[in-house]
Amino acid sequence: MKFTNRQFGELEFEESHVVTFPDGLIGFERFRKFLIVDDEATEPFRWLVSVEDGGLSFPLLDPALLLPGYAADAATGGGKTVFVVATLRGATGGSTVNLRSPLVIDNTARTARQVVLDDEGLPLQFPLAPASPAPAGR
């Protein structure tokens, strides 16, 4: 099957690669069917790309790159992959990931949910990089 995305142009995919979010993402409940697209140009960011709306995509990160052991509970049962959704701001710094409500994908059923973790200490905007130090004088 084929569809066209604003960022990636025409994408061809197998029905079996589609990940279904029965409840959609929070605030985007109408959109259920997505692909997870690897992108060499933006690696390690991957993309959650809507099959239903050619303008809709979300950058994802593997939280293990940031926080080993994060959301271990959410992935219990095995066969699950956890991604966090990134918000990208500016050329450097300012970008964040949402640790409070990650995406949990069941790799076998090819279904996924955006869960809300109980830990109220988890930030919705966790900085991707520590604040850059002031430029050093020379």
Place this chain on the structure above:
Amino acid sequence: MLILARKAEEEIRIGDNIVVKVLGIHNGQVKLGIDAPRDMRVVRGELYRDIKQANVEASQADRDAAARAAAGLKRPTSS
């Protein structure tokens, strides 16, 4: 909107498997207990709104921004 008056310890049932119970009312704050299936999202309205906002912002990213952020991630942090 359906409006129901409830006292402490009283419940409301929604469908077959959702129960909302008023546990107590103190100083203008209502404490609710909610029983719902695990796969049903139960979340405070403010948090829902904030997560939605985060998703909306995330959806505005493009590949250029991601490539720049990726470069920032890979750059060794010097101090």
